Amino acid sequence: MKKILLAAVLLPGLTFAQNRFAQLGEELPTPNEYRNAAGAPGHAYYQQKADYDIEVRLDDKEQRIYGEEEITYTNNSPDQLEYLWIQLDQNMRAQDSDSKLITIEKMEDFRSIGDVARKTFEFDGGFKIEEVTTPSGKNLKYAINKTMLRIDLDTPLKDGASISFRIKWWYNINDRMKIGGRSGYEYFEEEDNYLYTIAQWFPRMCVYNDVEGWQNKQFLGRGEFALAFGDYEVAITVPSDHIVGSTGVLQNESSVLTSEQRSRLKKARSSDSPVMIVTQEEAEANEKEKAEGEKTWIFKAENVRDFAFASSRKFIWDAQNQPVAGKDILCMSYYPKEGNPLWERYSTKLVAHTVKTYSKFTVDYPYPVAISVHSKWIGMEYPMICFNGGRPEADGTYSERTKYGMWGVIIHEVGHNFFPMIINSDERQWTWMDEGLNTFVQYLTEQEWERGYPSRRGPAYMIADYMRGDKDYISPIMTNSESIWQFGNNAYGKPATALNILRETVMGRELFDHAFKIYCERWAFKHPTPADFFRTMEDASAVDLDWFWRAWFFTTDHVDISLDEVNWYELNTMNPEIEKAAQKESDDNADEFIGDTRNREQIEETVNERDDNIDDFYAKRDIYEVDALHRKDYEEFKERLTEEELELLNSGMQFYELKFTNIGGIPMPLILRFTFADGTEEVIRIPAEVWRRSEHEITKVFMFEKQVENIRLDPYLETADTDLNNNSWPEERQPTRFQLFRQKQTMENPMQRQKRVDELNEK
Amino acid sequence: MKTLLLIVSIVAMPLVSQAHDYFFSFVEMEYNAVSQRIEATLTVTTHDFERALEENGTPIGNMASISKEEIEIIEKYVNAHFTVKSGDQKSVLKFMGNEVSMDGTSNWYFESESIDFQEELSIRYDLLMDDFPEQQNKVTLYHMGQTYTAAFTPMNKTKQIYIEN
Ligand SMILES: [Zn+2]
Numbered sequence: 026m027k028k029i030l031l032a033a034v035l036l037p038g039l040t041f042a043q044n045r046f047a048q049l050g051e052e053l054p055t056p057n058e059y060r061n062a063a064g065a066p067g068h069a070y071y072q073q074k075a076d077y078d079i080e081v082r083l084d085d086k087e088q089r090i091y092g093e094e095e096i097t098y099t100n101n102s103p104d105q106l107e108y109l110w111i112q113l114d115q116n117m118r119a120q121d122s123d124s125k126l127i128t129i130e131k132m133e134d135f136r137s138i139g140d141v142a143r144k145t146f147e148f149d150g151g152f153k154i155e156e157v158t159t160p161s162g163k164n165l166k167y168a169i170n171k172t173m174l175r176i177d178l179d180t181p182l183k184d185g186a187s188i189s190f191r192i193k194w195w196y197n198i199n200d201r202m203k204i205g206g207r208s209g210y211e212y213f214e215e216e217d218n219y220l221y222t223i224a225q226w227f228p229r230m231c232v233y234n235d236v237e238g239w240q241n242k243q244f245l246g247r248g249e250f251a252l253a254f255g256d257y258e259v260a261i262t263v264p265s266d267h268i269v270g271s272t273g274v275l276q277n278e279s280s281v282l283t284s285e286q287r288s289r290l291k292k293a294r295s296s297d298s299p300v301m302i303v304t305q306e307e308a309e310a311n312e313k314e315k316a317e318g319e320k321t322w323i324f325k326a327e328n329v330r331d332f333a334f335a336s337s338r339k340f341i342w343d344a345q346n347q348p349v350a351g352k353d354i355l356c357m358s359y360y361p362k363e364g365n366p367l368w369e370r371y372s373t374k375l376v377a378h379t380v381k382t383y384s385k386f387t388v389d390y391p392y393p394v395a396i397s398v399h400s401k402w403i404g405m406e407y408p409m410i411c412f413n414g415g416r417p418e419a420d421g422t423y424s425e426r427t428k429y430g431m432w433g434v435i436i437h438e439v440g441h442n443f444f445p446m447i448i449n450s451d452e453r454q455w456t457w458m459d460e461g462l463n464t465f466v467q468y469l470t471e472q473e474w475e476r477g478y479p480s481r482r483g484p485a486y487m488i489a490d491y492m493r494g495d496k497d498y499i500s501p502i503m504t505n506s507e508s509i510w511q512f513g514n515n516a517y518g519k520p521a522t523a524l525n526i527l528r529e530t531v532m533g534r535e536l537f538d539h540a541f542k543i544y545c546e547r548w549a550f551k552h553p554t555p556a557d558f559f560r561t562m563e564d565a566s567a568v569d570l571d572w573f574w575r576a577w578f579f580t581t582d583h584v585d586i587s588l589d590e591v592n593w594y595e596l597n598t599m600n601p602e603i604e605k606a607a608q609k610e611s612d613d614n615a616d617e618f619i620g621d622t623r624n625r626e627q628i629e630e631t632v633n634e635r636d637d638n639i640d641d642f643y644a645k646r647d648i649y650e651v652d653a654l655h656r657k658d659y660e661e662f663k664e665r666l667t668e669e670e671l672e673l674l675n676s677g678m679q680f681y682e683l684k685f686t687n688i689g690g691i692p693m694p695l696i697l698r699f700t701f702a703d704g705t706e707e708v709i710r711i712p713a714e715v716w717r718r719s720e721h722e723i724t725k726v727f728m729f730e731k732q733v734e735n736i737r738l739d740p741y742l743e744t745a746d747t748d749l750n751n752n753s754w755p756e757e758r759q760p761t762r763f764q765l766f767r768q769k770q771t772m773e774n775p776m777q778r779q780k781r782v783d784e785l786n787e788k
Numbered sequence: 789m790k791t792l793l794l795i796v797s798i799v800a801m802p803l804v805s806q807a808h809d810y811f812f813s814f815v816e817m818e819y820n821a822v823s824q825r826i827e828a829t830l831t832v833t834t835h836d837f838e839r840a841l842e843e844n845g846t847p848i849g850n851m852a853s854i855s856k857e858e859i860e861i862i863e864k865y866v867n868a869h870f871t872v873k874s875g876d877q878k879s880v881l882k883f884m885g886n887e888v889s890m891d892g893t894s895n896w897y898f899e900s901e902s903i904d905f906q907e908e909l910s911i912r913y914d915l916l917m918d919d920f921p922e923q924q925n926k927v928t929l930y931h932m933g934q935t936y937t938a939a940f941t942p943m944n945k946t947k948q949i950y951i952e953n
Pocket residue numbers: 437441460463807808
């Protein structure tokens with residue numbers, strides 16, 4: 026009695042902890058008036074607004090930025106704010122920055138003289154804040170904590186109220202090629218020229234919201250940005266021979282562009298292929314002479330979360346129009362001659378394709394321009410503008426790999442306009458929310474650019490190596506950006522794959538695409554959290570996905586489902602004529618013990634063969650004979666059946682009982698391909714919920730009218746199953762990569778082949 | 789006690805904070821009991837591998853078509869950063885070929901000289917870790933119908949696998 030009671034008390038707790046299909050009750054924050062249970066903004070949802078009026082001067086001689094801004098901050102929250110937090114991202118490069126201090130180092134990191142130079146390199150980075158004042162010039166009280174600046178207000182900022190203040194600063198621009206960074210400059214030594222890609226260049230408001238209060242987690246270099254929306258007016262002063270590409274729309278064309286450039290730009294606005302605004306020839310002439318004077322380019326941008334620009338006298342510039350939902354978008358590229366021939370040929374077309382394709386899957390691109398700027402290696406995104414790698418060799422040739430690398434990075438970075446520039450998630454907290462979602466739509470966009478495009482991330486099978494086996498250094502996707510092991514696989518590859526699996530296998534394209542678009546529309550120009558995404562995808566599709574989020578986003582489990590056993594049965598027709606004959610046939614065909622065979626030949630006569638009195642009723646009975654009673658029983662049996670039941674009974678139905686084990690932990694749908702004796706195939710898809718009542722081991726019975734010859738689990742590589750060797754019946758080991766390579770090999774070894782190549786080259 | 793720091797290369801390659809790092813390599817291997825050799829496939833981000841070899845002072849011209857001299861460089865480099873120890877024997881890998889894929893990865897095929905597989909294998913796999921602090925490597929070993937995996941990071945470059953022979 027006591028024992029049973031104990032089990033009854035313990036069991037619910039136990040099953041809850043183990044249940045992979047339990048709802049995400051504790052893992053997600055409770056819905057509230059700001060974010061509702063459907064995953065949409067709640068009735069009291071609010072967000073702050075930060076408008077910027079900035080004057081900035083780029084000093085090309087000292088490679089410095091001098092800036093002065095007036096920020097107007099509007100408190101739409103129901104709270105009173107005693108202080109304001111502002112981000113000073115450049116301070117990550119300050120000499121006392123935490124990012125340097127928390128980097129793990131070993132002596133092996135000082136292996137080359139380059140390493141030593143890098144480690145001892147002194148760069149006077151970081152914002153030099155000169156003034157924080159009211160618009161009329163009265164000093165404000167402020168304090169700096171590394172990458173964060175706090176302004177203490179005399180009187181709290183009331184809900185619904187606005188405040189304006191001014192900050193004046195300067196900083197040394199980093200050499201992106203030497204010390205890295207999302208922004209900075211590249212120096213072209215031969216001609217003594219600089220190419221600037223300028224970002225995180227001004228003190229920016231932190232986000233204040235219902236989730237984090239002030240999102241003022243320090244910038245350590247990895248977790249990117251959380252930024253409020255606002256309107257910008259920015260006056261950028263640069264050497265007069267520079268061309269500037271920037272977030273926003275140019276306001277003073279007539280004072281910075283030649284009339285020829287303006288008329289080309291006008292042509293580009295209605296052209297569906299790129300039009301040169303500054304040709305390579307013009308750019309090459311321009312980069313040779315260095316003008317002394319300066320020019321101010323004025324840009325305006327509405328409803329953006331950030332602002333970046335690029336400037337150089339080296340820039341070639343082209344543009345074309347891309348309509349999206351009846352609106353014209355000017356797609357543009359800025360690149361030095363070093364980017365050609367690749368950039369002139371592809372960059373702007375890729376921008377246009379990306380804007381168009383993402384608009385289809387997410388929201389209509391809302392901004393008037395979309396820009397791709399060439400940088401040697403990096404890929405980094407800002408509203409309307411991004412900096413992208415992909416540089417051909419110095420001789421103008423490039424490998425196919427470089428071409429695909431450039432295509433991929435442009436699609437990816439332009440794609441970031443949607444995640445997180447428009448659907449504005451908190452990057453500092455959740456890298457996957459922008460990188461994962463973006464990498465997923467990047468895959469869709471690549472596949473529409475070229476059939477069979479060799480996408481790096483997206484297809485399920487490509488994540489298997491990372492997810493399988495040893496979990497020592499894997500983090501769940503739901504891990505803070507700064508604590509992730511394996512950033513690339515964790516925040517880009519795995520979530521992108523998970524979404525692909527939802528789309529192709531769990532939800533289907535139609536349900537998925539609808540729900541995904543709803544998420545994008547709900548949270549465009551707002552600040553979504555993971556729960557908002559998880560909830561919307563379910564709410565808009567009526568597919569319970571809690572098990573999927575739990576397994577893919579909250580654990581480090583992997584997919585490995587094994588087809589362990591197949592048992593084959595046939596229906597007993599109960600018809601004695603058929604069953605007795607079948608029994609006889611089966612017995613006749615049974616394997617025979619060798620002693621029996623030999624005895625039959627060698628023993629001439631046994632006792633009972635000789636003596637008639639030995640065999641009795643039992644010995645004389647023919648067990649295969651159908652007698653009258655058998656027939657009568659069968660007739661009575663038939664009378665109890667309907668005609669349909671009888672037909673089914675005689676259909677020759679084959680039964681297969683399959684046993685599966687979930688080794689990896691993630692419950693996934695069972696996709697089974699049965700190949701029959703007659704060569705035909707049938708694919709059966711069983712939803713993952715089949716694991717609901719038994720998480721480790723299940724059996725399932727399949728009925729066919731034909732005999733099955735072969736069964737394959739996950740034949741279309743759609744579940745990221747990490748071990749394909751236990752996916753077949755009869756058991757079939759998949760060849761290793763090495764064996765596949767061997768099979769492809771001719772008798773010639775690579776050295777012999779190379780010899781032939783060398784010979785050919787000599788000719 | 790002071791140890792003299794040996795500077796092994798003089799090539800200065802800037803380490804750029806790539807916004808889209810990969811830093812993951814993978815070895816799939818099987819012990820061929822007949823030939824008593826390890827058959828291994830190294831899958832790596834081609835660009836990372838290229839940079840590491842440059843950093844090592846041994847740049848490879850074209851990963852898709854490597855010369856005889858470059859094969860030696862790669863063999864030497866891979867043997868220095870991926871070893872399987874079994875008892876007092878240590879794997880020596882011979883380059884068998886490679887395939888460069890347009891998705892940014894490449895496969896490098898190796899076969900070892902004959903080696904006796906004992907119960908305990910000690911695997912060191914620190915490829916690319918000198919160059920990329922974020923690097924993580926993973927091994928999958930197929931042996932006698934069993935699958936074994938091990939993950940490696942700069943803090944854990946060596947791991948033991950106990951096999952059932
Ligand atoms: Zn990205």
